[in-house]
Each structure stands twice: as C-alpha cells, then as structure tokens.
Amino acid sequence: MKKTKNTIIEIIIFMCGTLSVIFVVSIFIFLLKESLGFFREYNILKFITGRNWYPDSNEPSFGIFPMVIGSFLVTFGACIIAVPIGVMAALYISEIAPKYVHDILKFLVELMATIPSVVIGLIGMCTIVPFVKNFFNIPTGLTAFSGSIMLAFMVMPTIVTISEDAIHSVPWKYREGALALGATKWQAIRRIVLKEARPGIIAAIMLGIGRLIGETMAVMMITGNSASIPKSIFSPVRTMTATIAAEMGEVVKCDIHYKALFAVGLVLFIITFIVNFIADFFLGKNK
Amino acid sequence: MSNIEIKNFNMYYTNFHALKNININIAEKRVTAIIGPSGCGKSSLLRSINRINDTVDGVHTSGEINISGKNIYNIEVNVGILRRNVGMVFQRPNPFPISIYENVAFGLKVNRIYSNKNVIDDVIEKSLKAVLLWNHVKDKLRKSALSLTLEQQQRLCIARVIAVAPSIILLDEPCSSLDPIATQKIEELIMQLSNKYTIVLVTHNMQQAARISRSTAFMFLGKLIEFDDTEKIFTNPSIKETEDYVSGRFG
Numbered sequence: 001m002k003k004t005k006n007t008i009i010e011i012i013i014f015m016c017g018t019l020s021v022i023f024v025v026s027i028f029i030f031l032l033k034e035s036l037g038f039f040r041e042y043n044i045l046k047f048i049t050g051r052n053w054y055p056d057s058n059e060p061s062f063g064i065f066p067m068v069i070g071s072f073l074v075t076f077g078a079c080i081i082a083v084p085i086g087v088m089a090a091l092y093i094s095e096i097a098p099k100y101v102h103d104i105l106k107f108l109v110e111l112m113a114t115i116p117s118v119v120i121g122l123i124g125m126c127t128i129v130p131f132v133k134n135f136f137n138i139p140t141g142l143t144a145f146s147g148s149i150m151l152a153f154m155v156m157p158t159i160v161t162i163s164e165d166a167i168h169s170v171p172w173k174y175r176e177g178a179l180a181l182g183a184t185k186w187q188a189i190r191r192i193v194l195k196e197a198r199p200g201i202i203a204a205i206m207l208g209i210g211r212l213i214g215e216t217m218a219v220m221m222i223t224g225n226s227a228s229i230p231k232s233i234f235s236p237v238r239t240m241t242a243t244i245a246a247e248m249g250e251v252v253k254c255d256i257h258y259k260a261l262f263a264v265g266l267v268l269f270i271i272t273f274i275v276n277f278i279a280d281f282f283l284g285k286n287k
Numbered sequence: 288m289s290n291i292e293i294k295n296f297n298m299y300y301t302n303f304h305a306l307k308n309i310n311i312n313i314a315e316k317r318v319t320a321i322i323g324p325s326g327c328g329k330s331s332l333l334r335s336i337n338r339i340n341d342t343v344d345g346v347h348t349s350g351e352i353n354i355s356g357k358n359i360y361n362i363e364v365n366v367g368i369l370r371r372n373v374g375m376v377f378q379r380p381n382p383f384p385i386s387i388y389e390n391v392a393f394g395l396k397v398n399r400i401y402s403n404k405n406v407i408d409d410v411i412e413k414s415l416k417a418v419l420l421w422n423h424v425k426d427k428l429r430k431s432a433l434s435l436t437l438e439q440q441q442r443l444c445i446a447r448v449i450a451v452a453p454s455i456i457l458l459d460e461p462c463s464s465l466d467p468i469a470t471q472k473i474e475e476l477i478m479q480l481s482n483k484y485t486i487v488l489v490t491h492n493m494q495q496a497a498r499i500s501r502s503t504a505f506m507f508l509g510k511l512i513e514f515d516d517t518e519k520i521f522t523n524p525s526i527k528e529t530e531d532y533v534s535g536r537f538g
C-alpha cells in the first residue's frame with residue numbers, strides 16, 4: 001500500500017519534472033522558429049548592431065542595440081547599488097546581528113521578495129521619479145538611474161538571502177581558528193569567511209542579474225521608454241523586456257514587427273540563460 | 288616567564304556553571320595534561336586561557352587567570368595580543384581553505400608582525416620545519432591546505448600557531464581524529480615543542496597523558512579534583528575519584 005503510494009508520487013514528480021523541461025524546450029523552439037522567420041527577412045547583423053528601432057515607418061528598421069544598452073545600463077546601475085548594500089546586509093544579518101534581530105531581518109527580507117514588481121514600480125513612480133528629477137534638477141525623473149534604484153530594491157532580497165546562506169554555511173571552525181591566531185572579527189570575516197563564501201555570493205549576484213534583465217513592468221513604468229542610445233544614466237532608456245511588453249499588443253500577427261519582437265525575446269532568453277548558467281556553476285562550486 | 292596561574296576561576300554558559308572554582312598553577316616549558324570524563328569542562332577550561340570562549344554567547348566568568356603574573360581577564364587586556372601569545376590547536380584540524388603558505392602567513396599578516404616578504408618567507412619556513420612538514424610541502428606551498436592528509440593538516444595548524452611566536456600552546460584533543468601512527472608522530476612533536484613552549488594538552492586518552500605530560504590535572508563535573516606529577520596521578524593518586532578514573536572504573 002505504502003509502496004504503491006510512493007511509486008505514484010514518484011511518477012507524478014517525474015512527470016512534473018519532465019513537463020517543465022518540455023515547456024522550456026518548446027518555448028525555446030517557438031522563439032527560434034519565429035526569430036528565424038524574422039532573420040530571413042531582416043539581416044541579423046543589422047538587427048543586433050542597428051541603432052534605430054522604427055518598426056512602423058515605411059522603411060522599418062529593427063535595431064536592438066539601444067535596448068541592449070538600455071537593459072545593461074539599468075541592470076548594471078542596479079548592481080552597483082544593490083551588490084555592496086546587499087552583501088553588507090547579508091554580513092550584518094549573519095555575523096553581527098543578535099539572534100532576534102537576525103530572525104526579524106531574515107523574515108523581512110523574505111517578505112520583501114514577495115512584493116509584486118508592479119507594486120514596487122508604482123511606488124517608485126511616486127517616490128523615486130520625482131526625487132531624481134528634483135535632486136539632480138533634470139527635465140524628467142524617468143531615467144535609467146531611477147530604474148536602477150528601483151531594481152536595486154527588487155533584487156536586494158535575492159542577493160541578501162543567497163549571500164547570507166553562503167556566509168552562514170562557512171564552518172564556525174574557520175572563524176575560531178582565525179580569532180585564536182589574534183585576528184579581529186573583521187579580519188576573520190574579510191580574509192577567510194568572505195573568501196570561502198565568494199562562490200555563493202557571486203552566484204547570488206548572478207541570479208540577481210538574471211532577475212533584473214528579465215524584469216519588465218517596473219522598469220517600463222519608470223525608465224521613460226525611449227528607444228535611443230542613452231547618453232548617460234540620467235537619460236530615459238528602454239529595455240528589451242519593455243519593448244516586447246509595450247508593442248506586443250499592437251502588432252499584427254505574423255507581421256515582420258511581430259516576428260522581430262520574438263527575436264528580441266530570443267536575445268533575452270539567451271542572455272538570461274547564460275547568466276543563470278554562470279550562477280549555477282558558482283552554486284555548484286559552493287557545495 | 289609563561290606560567291599560568293588560575294585562581295578561584297568560575298565560568299558559566301548563561302546559567303550553567305561549567306567551571307567551579309578552579310585553582311591550578313601550570314608551570315612553564317613543560318607539557319601539562321588535563322584529563323577527565325566527557326563533559327567535565329576540560330575544553331571550557333582550555334578555551335578560557337586564550338579567551339576564545341568570549342565568542343560564545345552567554346559566557347561569563349569570575350576569578351583570575353594570570354599569565355606571567357598578569358590577569359588576562361582585566362579590562363585593559365588586548366585579546367588579540369593575548370591570543371597571539373597563547374596559541375590554540377583544535378580537536379579537528381581546521382586549516383583555512385587557502386594555500387599552505389597563506390595559512391602560516393595568516394597570523395603574521397593579521398597581527399602585522401612583519402611586512403617584509405623575505406622575512407615572512409623565512410618565518411614560514413622555520414615554522415614548517417619546526418613541525419617537520421617543510422620537506423614535504425616546500426614544493427607545493429601554493430597548493431590548498433585541504434589537499435594535505437589529516438595528520439599534515441594538524442601539523443600545519445601547529446605551524447601556523449608557532450609562526451606568531453607564542454609562549455603558550457593549548458591543544459584540545461589534537462590527535463582524536465588521527466590514526467595511531469599519526470598520533471604517535473604528533474605526540475613526538477608535542478614533546479619536542481615543550482622545550483620551548485608551555486603546553487597544555489586536553490586529552491581523552493590516558494595513555495597519551497601518561498606518555499607525554501609531566502603534570503596532569505584530573506577534572507570531574509566542572510571541578511578540578513587533583514593536580515600533580517603525571518606519575519603520581521597514574522600510580523598513586525591521593526583522591527578516590529582520580530583513582531577510579533585512571534584505573535578505568537568510570538568515564
């Protein structure tokens with residue numbers, strides 16, 4: 001009886017696993033098919049390096065270069081803000097905070113991870129956008145910089161939680177050995193604990209980046225949606241995801257514009273795949 | 288001078304009274320063993336001598352531990368300097384997961400003892416020679432310390448302590464994760480080192496205490512029961528509990 005129950009559960013789990021693989025592979029195949037259709041009509045080099053995205057003009061051009069730059073700029077900015085703060089927070093939570101503070105903070109960070117990104121986007125629109133506009137005295141607060149700040153908030157839970165796990169899993173005996181040699185707590189952390197936790201922290205950052213690049217709604221609301229190459233982090237930008245989300249509703253099915261959006265999707269898919277692959281590599285190394 | 292004089296020393300883990308009014312005078316430049324059944328407080332006592340127990344939540348103490356006449360629990364004592372002077376080797380070898388070279392250099396760097404690379408190289412060589420590891424590792428100093436065998440790792444842990452020039456070395460069951468041959472080699476090393484360092488050795492293994500120590504302290508339930516020459520403790524103890532323990536009647 002118990003045995004058949006086990007077998008049934010195993011079969012269900014196996015099917016779920018297989019199904020998810022099948023889904024991912026078919027999504028990839030679908031993306032590839034539509035994109036290949038697009039590349040037959042539009043030169044792939046012009047697609048990647050083109051500086052203009054005018055899908056609706058008489059002589060349409062589909063250059064995604066500005067969006068790639070936009071995506072990377074927003075993501076990179078968010079990393080610059082989120083990585084040091086996130087890693088410090090993880091260090092504080094796991095090494096310095098007393099037990100009850102540790103528990104409260106871990107709970108709050110995990111809670112923060114569950115806030116839907118549209119909500120963060122909405123809050124950012126009412127707070128960060130006017131703040132950036134007034135503080136830097138620029139014509140609009142809808143900039144890459146605002147997007148970066150907000151994405152930094154969104155990615156912080158991922159970075160804090162996973163880095164904290166990595167730091168926490170460094171065996172106590174290393175800290176003790178270091179302290180017993182006359183090292184201060186900070187020296188033990190910097191020279192031994194952080195070194196040992198580094199693969200895990202890199203994985204945390206990579207998973208964070210993967211999440212940032214794929215993030216859509218919040219950035220669309222906040223970064224100004226201008227598909228030209230940004231001059232600085234204080235210019236409006238548009239990301240790849242925002243482009244797909246904004247235009248998908250308006251395109252005619254099977255039209256070249258429609259296919260072009262799938263090609264953008266393919267580029268995104270490949271980038272996030274690579275980033276997650278690197279994260280997995282470092283997570284594996286941590287074990 | 289590097290004798291350890293422990294006076295009316297008590298230690299608590301929050302409310303648990305782990306060390307009860309310990310009084311003992313540990314002489315310099317010899318091996319002193321601490322024996323006793325599991326949970327009697329041997330490690331707690333040892334870990335009080337370099338104040339590494341300060342890092343455990345809820346630990347508090349009363350009484351004195353005087354090293355060379357100075358109470359290490361005085362507020363003005365710098366624990367970093369104290370721990371440099373009172374090295375510690377743990378039960379399970381715990382080399383850092385970095386290179387062999389960096390393991391030995393660690394104490395020199397964090398304490399900023401030397402900055403000249405040649406001098407550091409020199410100290411590292413001397414320390415590794417002192418633990419008879421040099422010939423084996425001299426061509427692979429940049430390899431990870433975790434690639435060594437357990438015995439070699441324990442030697443490395445001793446070397447990294449020696450590198451910062453302590454006068455006292457505390458060893459907490461240093462052979463308990465080693466095989467008999469490795470144990471014998473480490474014991475030989477400990478005896479050699481006792482010419483230069485004051486050594487306090489916690490051990491479960493009574494033969495080991497009998498083989499390598501000059502004085503032995505027997506502890507039971509957080510109290511120091513008897514402290515005397517090793518020979519006396521093992522052949523003619525004054526207290527019945529000691530006799531029962533060394534003759535294997537309990538523990």
Ligand SMILES: Nc1ncnc2c1ncn2[C@@H]1O[C@H](COP(=O)(O)OP(=O)(O)OP(=O)(O)O)[C@@H](O)[C@H]1O
Binds near residue numbers: 300327329330
């Ligand atoms: N961090 C701690 N918190 C609370 N109690 C502790 C802690 N560490 C040790 N104790 C208790 O203090 C007592 C003495 O422990 P200690 O580790 O000093 O014994 P020991 O003689 O070294 O034993 P063993 O031979 O098993 O290593 C034990 O009863 C133990 O349960």
Ligand SMILES: [Mg+2]
Binds near residue numbers: 331459
């Ligand atoms: Mg112990």
